[in-house]
Amino acid sequence: MPMLITIDLGNTNLTIGLFDQEQLAHHWRLATDHYRMPDEYGLQLLGLLDHASCSRDNLTGICLSSVVPPLTSRVSEACLQYLGQEALIVDAGIKTGIRIRYEDPRAVGADRVADAVAVHHLHGGPACIIDFGTATTFNALTKEGEYLGGAITAGINLAAEALYQRAAKLLRIDLQRPPSVIGRNTVHAMQSGLLFGYVSMVEGMVERFRQELGPEMKVIATGGLSETIARETEIIDILSPWLTLDGLRIIWELNQ
DSSP, X not given: OOEEEEEEEOSSEEEEEEEETTEEEEEEEEEOOTTOOHHHHHHHHHHHHHHTTOOGGGEEEEEEEESOHHHHHHHHHHHHHHHSOOOEEOOTTSOOSSEEOSSSGGGSOHHXXXXXXXXXXXXXXXXXXXXXXXXXXXXXXXXXXXXEEEEEEEOHHHHHHHHHHHOTTOOOOOXXXXXXXXXXXXXXXXXXXXXXXXXXXXXHHHHHHHHHHOTTOEXXXXXXXXXXXXXXXXXXXXXXXXXXXXXXXXXHHHTO
16 A cells, blocks of 8 residues: 655654555654664664565655754665655745745744644644744744744753753753652752743743734644643643644645
8 A cells, every 4th residue: 555654853853654645554753863874764764664564665755854954865865775765855945835934934944844734734723833842842823824933942851951961969860740849859859840840831832822823722732742741731732742744744745
């Protein structure tokens, strides 16, 4: 059966989806390796297809978004050499079905574009799209499908690592829910500050976006830590951890 591969190449994770028409049949979230060569990426992709009992002969296409320019060519070369397909790379000039109203549209990350495309086609606007990745991004989409811009801050894992590296007495911790907001030891205090602090920041930013986009604004969360945050707040209307992959599928379809 015909299958489509979508790849989102981020600073921390390499997220891959295998679609059977509109259905996300398989998905994988791997660590981004900045030193991996095209052959290594190619063998990894073949291994994932084999795990999904899918032959490269069944592939109809590949759509790739990347915010790591040095790795874009390596992954696209791997797709061509090992999967026999030239990847459609999300970049200026491709059809997205939305209008980018950023001052410099080319400066918008390809993953943010894919997220906006998915929300426009699957849920509609106005919407605040929150992507919990290496950076936490808040993205504004109008009812008419215009991407207005947004806000960017350090991701929660990045903040945790900064605390560990820059504060001599603070530990490297796992991000887990502490027993209470008031931590009675250093680990619980850090977990409280990071988790509940980020939840409060998210709730505050959503309210500020709603003041500009209107009371009917939806809130859609995606990214590796979206489920962790969503468990601690009622502000999120739609939880879609694989939203970017859906956006890449839609972009690929629009460009055929």
